[in-house]
Amino acid sequence: DSGVTQTPKHLITATGQRVTLRCSPRSGDLSVYWYQQSLDQGLQFLIHYYNGEERAKGNILERFSAQQFPDLHSELNLSSLELGDSALYFCASSVVGDGYTFGSGTRLTVV
């Protein structure tokens, strides 16, 4: 157990739907990062939150959004889902940005 908790582990949904992925960071970590992992694109950085504030955006689609709550857990919202959004979604947490600890991921399947 890495200390980073992601739920759910698996999610199957239909095109056009909206889902929410949840991440609880390791105790004491203020930074949460979200990554998308697909077979052909590797680990793509989506977004970074630090202590409730958005710090950086990567290749995140406009249909995707995230937030970090006062208790430091984070949610990634994916809407108007397309088949191509099927992937593994990881969150990672860290204290100062280096040495991430990853969760075990959420496998999203859009059918």
Place this chain on the structure above:
Amino acid sequence: GENVEQHPSTLSVQEGDSAVIKCTYSDSASNYFPWYKQELGKGPQLIIDIRSNVGEKKDQRIAVTLNKTAKHFSLHITETQPEDSAVYFCAASSGAGTALIFGKGTTLSVSS
């Protein structure tokens, strides 16, 4: 922005051989270079990292080297074992608070 290239994409070795994975980065401001190991069904796990003020770092059978001038860094695994079989990712960032940019990964297979 930063771009990280990783080679090879697949690597097969015999147990006991050495394995080398190479990465290049584009942003000269990058100063932190971790390596992650991802086993099937799990999230990536940090195995070793190096910062720009160090040229080499070792941890038992694993070593990482960094050439800042050439903007490349490498992972060396000696005396490979079947349990080393996994996908390995290199990454780079320009320091605290900035996101890690990952290479596309190397699938290492160690046969006994």
